[in-house]
Amino acid sequence: MASPVQxxxxxxxxxxxxxxxxxxNQFMRPRKTTLHGLLARPQESSGNFFHWGFMNYRTSSLxxxxxxxxxxxxxxxxxxxxxxxxxxxxxxxxxxxxFDSLEELEDLPPISPLQQISEEDAVQIVAEPPLPPAxxxxxxxxxxxxTLQKLVLLxxxxxxxxxxxxxxxxxxxxxxxxxxxxxxxxxxxxxVGDNQLGAFxxxxxxxxxxxxxxxxxxxxxxxxxxxxxxxxxxxxxxAPHLLSxxxxxxxxxxxxxxxxxxxxxxxxRDLVIRLPRLLTGSLEPVKENMKVYRLQLGFKHNxxxxxxxxxxxxxxxxxxxxTETFDYVHNVMSIPHHIIVKFPQVFNSxxxxxxxxxxxxxxxxxxxxxxxxxxxISLDKLVSIPDEVFCKEVAKASLQDFETFLKTL
Numbered sequence: 231m232a233s234p235v236q237x238x239x240x241x242x243x244x245x246x247x248x249x250x251x252x253x254x255n256q257f258m259r260p261r262k263t264t265l266h267g268l269l270a271r272p273q274e275s276s277g278n279f280f281h282w283g284f285m286n287y288r289t290s291s292l293x294x295x296x297x298x299x300x301x302x303x304x305x306x307x308x309x310x311x312x313x314x315x316x317x318x319x320x321x322x323x324x325x326x327x328x329f330d331s332l333e334e335l336e337d338l339p340p341i342s343p344l345q346q347i348s349e350e351d352a353v354q355i356v357a358e359p360p361l362p363p364a365x366x367x368x369x370x371x372x373x374x375x376x377t378l379q380k381l382v383l384l385x386x387x388x389x390x391x392x393x394x395x396x397x398x399x400x401x402x403x404x405x406x407x408x409x410x411x412x413x414x415x416x417x418x419x420x421x422v423g424d425n426q427l428g429a430f431x432x433x434x435x436x437x438x439x440x441x442x443x444x445x446x447x448x449x450x451x452x453x454x455x456x457x458x459x460x461x462x463x464x465x466x467x468x469a470p471h472l473l474s475x476x477x478x479x480x481x482x483x484x485x486x487x488x489x490x491x492x493x494x495x496x497x498x499r500d501l502v503i504r505l506p507r508l509l510t511g512s513l514e515p516v517k518e519n520m521k522v523y524r525l526q527l528g529f530k531h532n533x534x535x536x537x538x539x540x541x542x543x544x545x546x547x548x549x550x551x552x553t554e555t556f557d558y559v560h561n562v563m564s565i566p567h568h569i570i571v572k573f574p575q576v577f578n579s580x581x582x583x584x585x586x587x588x589x590x591x592x593x594x595x596x597x598x599x600x601x602x603x604x605x606x607i608s609l610d611k612l613v614s615i616p617d618e619v620f621c622k623e624v625a626k627a628s629l630q631d632f633e634t635f636l637k638t639l
Contacts, residue, residue, distance in 0.1 A: 368392045368401070377406045384414075385428020391435055404438060413438055413445075420449055421463025434470035444476075451477045455484065456495075461503050469506035483509045490520065492531065497539055505542035516545050519552065527556050529567060537574035544577045555581050563588055565599050565609065573609035587612055587620060590635050594625060 368388045372378045378401060382388060391397040404410055414427060422430060431438070452462050466472050487508065488498040502508050508516070523529045529537070538545055544552070555577055559565050570576060576584070591597040591607065598605045611624050621629045
């Protein structure tokens with residue numbers, strides 16, 4: 231009597247195997263298809279359908295094949311010694327057994343991205359627009375760059391950085407974890423606050439390319455010059471490019487101000503703490519202003535020292551502003567040098583405000599700037615206090631009278 235396996239036509243096995251392979255290919259299709267470097271979105275509904283079909287087919291296949299194999303084993307026990315199985319039977323049993331295992335399906339290599347896909351799958355692919363090869367704005371790259379996204383969260387103003395030549399290219403090449411994070415931790419360690427990092431990096435993004443050891447050496451140099459940690463953090467925040475200067479350059483700048491102004495170490499240190507951009511800015515305006523004070527305005531060396539230590543900003547003021555302010559205060563208001571030296575903030579005030587208030591006081595007959603005379607008015611009160619206080623305490627008039635007077639000028 232022939233076994234049940236021999237009674238099944240060969241075409242049934244062939245059809246069964248082909249159907250299984252078709253379902254396997256559909257089920258094992260990758261969820262993401264790479265097309266010209268762009269990722270397609272997974273089609274969940276299609277995947278769920280093939281998974282359901284495969285599970286139903288595999289359950290039926292396992293049941294039928296197990297029944298066939300069990301019947302085959304019982305029928306062939308009696309004739310196993312005298313009738314060895316044929317080659318066709320062995321081949322069919324091997325094929326059925328192999329396809330009953332899910333392990334082989336899981337070990338199959340993924341389908342190549344170069345494999346042709348159907349038109350239905352191609353329509354479902356959503357391709358993002360490619361990155362532009364060149365751009366004048368960083369907006370096109372923010373969505374795809376983790377570095378730019380985290381810099382924005384820190385408060386960095388990319389709209390300002392993209393206007394600087396090469397800044398955008400430099401930032402796109404940096405890796406946040408490997409290149410930027412260590413610099414941020416260093417800045418926090420020396421006292422730069424979280425809310426100050428964005429403005430700091432906006433002004434000095436070049437620090438992200440600095441060697442960390444060099445930055446530490448520059449801070450160590452400032453500490454060796456008796457700058458406190460609080461002073462160093464304040465200087466760095468107010469002058470973000472300070473840490474981009476080498477130790478030799480910082481030393482030369484400190485030596486210049488100490489020698490040019492004739493100050494001792496303590497006064498030189500106090501000078502740069504109050505205006506740290508003296509160490510990072512150009513020295514030409516400083517040299518020019520020193521000549522203006524000495525040669526054009528007629529101040530003595532010790533007088534210049536006193537004014538500079540009181541108001542360091544007058545070292546970087548424009549030459550035109552210095553000469554115009556001095557000309558009005560000294561020649562129109564008739565204030566001598568020694569009084570101007572006591573109130574150097576007059577050089578840091580708007581000339582228009584000085585003219586308006588002096589004209590109003592002269593109109594009222596109260597323009598008295600000699601400390602030896604009664605009703606003396608100091609330059610400090612003239613230029614520093616608000617209009618309401620100036621009218622009430624100095625001019626002894628109402629604010630409305632002052633505003634009405636300004637309309638006549």
